[in-house]
Amino acid sequence: MRTFLVAGAAILAALSVPWAATAKTPANTIVIAQPIDDIISLDPAEEFELSSEQENANTYDRLLSYDLQDVSKIRGLLAESWSVGADGKTYTFKLRQGLKFASGNPVTAADAAYSLQRVVILNKTPAFIITQLGFTADNVRDRIRATDASTLALETGEAYAPSFVYYLLTATVASVVDSKLAQEHEKDGDFGNGWLRLNSGGSGPYVLKSWKPRESLLLEANPNYWGEAPKTPRIFIRHVQEAATARLLLESGDVDYARSLGKDQVEALAKNPDIRIQTAPKGNLLYLGFNQAHPALKHPEVREALRWLIDYEGIRTALLGQGYTTHQTFLPNGFLGAVDDTPFHFDLDKAKDLLKQAGLPDGFSVTIDVPNVAPYPDIAQAIQASWAQAGIKLTLNQLDLKQIFTRYRAREQDIFLYFWGPDYQDPHTNAQAFAENPDNGPNTRTKTVAWRANWEIPELTARVEAAVRETDTAKRAALYQALQRDILHSSSYAFLYQTTEVVAHRAEVDGLVLGPSIDTDFWASIVKK
Known part of the structure; x- marks a missing residue:
């Protein structure tokens, strides 16, 4: 097991020996274990990943x-x-x-x-x-x-x-x-982007002190914060890739919080009297994205067949547990206009018939890009086994999150497995992402999820734009409901689950605020008892 030391003279003095040797985190520091290899930039004008949005929510404010x-x-x-x-x-x-x-x-x-x-x-x-x-x-x-x-x-x-x-x-x-x-750090007209990628320039409760890619984030309390001062002066996030390692670190007292845990880790930690489990519903959706640049995935019958070849409940029960609820439409529950239709379940005969209609009765070969952190490889392997029953040869391409996003944004994937977190709490965020693609060309400015799937949908795009301009709330909700139902069987996605975030923490700490989106998790209220 790797041990980490925090950068910075002040915190090094508090941590004169490696984390694993102390078996207890410093009184003035909250230590969180989670994967942070997705971070590309910490500039709010550029960052678009889970870990960077969580950091940003605690270092910046919005109007x-x-x-x-x-x-x-x-x-x-x-x-x-x-x-x-x-x-x-x-x-x-x-x-x-x-x-x-x-x-x-x-x-x-x-x-x-x-x-x-x-x-x-x-x-x-x-x-x-x-x-x-x-x-x-x-x-x-x-x-x-x-x-x-x-x-x-x-x-x-x-x-x-x-x-x-x-x-x-x-x-x-x-x-x-x-x-x-x-402006003080601007170079060649970059609006300070080069500096803000690595530093914070906000008014939030914390200030970024260091980011070491694939290793750590260190934040310290903002002495000029206009709200209530953070209850703990420092937040240290350790990059921990393996859920099993995060569990061991939490049980040993080397970290205060563990995130991105799997079903087995959560169930084991729930039995430990020194650990508490915290949950909060999220608007995140776990989904498969089908890139229609792949010749087989161009067929709507194929995309529908793949939905009928997934054992949603079996995967949820065996691999995922309480953090996931089956959800098969693009708007999460809790959003205006969301529908909770779940017609799909494993049906081999129906899937084979659809493949036959597409001219692919013997199946085909395809690759799926999968994050190399739990629970994604296990989910992909379960799908691989069920698709094989219809002759579909699914190859897993396991990558770190930065590689995943780079390929995804360049449309280099065949199939993509990850979750989508809404960018804001209006239904247009997901409607635009999944049902709008105004220009499928390589140089378009609007690279939606539909664009990344090479799904050309001019009629749907017009309907999405009409919905966002509708000022009558009831009429607007009805437009989104119709959109979801109209693409349920034909879209370039298989929506699998809506998530409930599950976080484990030591009994002697409390106060993490978990909001409904990925950028509404707040650390300033965390306190050690």
Whole structure:
């Protein structure tokens, strides 16, 4: 088992021997074990991965947030008030007074404008969340601007459901960056991106002190935080790939929290009197993505056959446990317009008939990209065995998360197994991802999940755009319900499960806040008893 030492003189003094030798984490530090090899960047204008979004949620603030128990209730964070004009396109935000970034610089409307402008101009992976409102590099400085030190004006290209716009501003990419700090570190017009990839420039409860890829993240309390000070001064996240290793570290006291645990680890830890299990429903969906660049996967009959060749309940019971509920549509339960239709189950005869209709009665060969962390290899192996009964030869390509995302975003995968976490709490986030593909060309700006699956869907794309512009809530919900049901049998995906996050922690620590999305997990309330 590897042992790790934390970088930084202050914490090295507290940890003069390796973690495994201490058998107890420092009183002023919370240690979390989880895989963090997915991190590519920590700049909120660029990052788009699970671990980086969790880090960002604790180092940056946004204009708006929402009630974690009732996501329909928008609440202010840096903004104390917000409104939309009669034209349905002009939004005004008033910022709280007296706020500071971790650097000590004041938080102003100019910082909020700069942060959104740099997202649009840099045009990194998550920029579409903001640019879909009609902002471009040419117009964004006119359409997003500070009218005074505490007032931000934002003018969208068209009128949308106001809640949609507000939810976009709760997304990670809408985090407010310290513009003075970013400009001090700007190189060759990069808006400080090179520096912010490795450092934080926010106003959240913590400040990033170090990131060592595939090893660790270290955060320290922000001395200028405007809210309640974090209860524990330091958060140290250890990259732990294996769920079994995370369990052993937790039981030995070398870590305070363990995440990304498998069914066996959770069941064993639940019997340990020194451990507590914490759960929270999430909007994450575990799914298979079928790339229609593969000749067999072009056939809708094949894609439907693959759904009928999955033993959903058997996999959930044997491999996954309480963290997963069978869910087969693209909107998670809890979202406006979500439907919970689950027609698919293992049916070999039906699958074989569909393969015959597609002209592939003897099956075909295909490869699946699978993260090399639990529970994904086990799920893929179970699917491999059931698909083999219909003559489908499934080869597993097990990769680390960074490799997985690189191939996925380049459309190099045949089939992709992972989970999708909504980018914000409006139904358009998943409808756009899974049912919109305005341009299937290689250079499109909108590289949705449908684009990554090479699924050309102009009619569905138009319906998704109509739904996001519908201001009547009941009518809007009905549009999303129809979309889900209309593509249930023909889409380029097999949705498998909606997740409930399961986290194990030592009995002497408590206070981790687990929200409904991947970027609403907060560490500032964690305390050691």
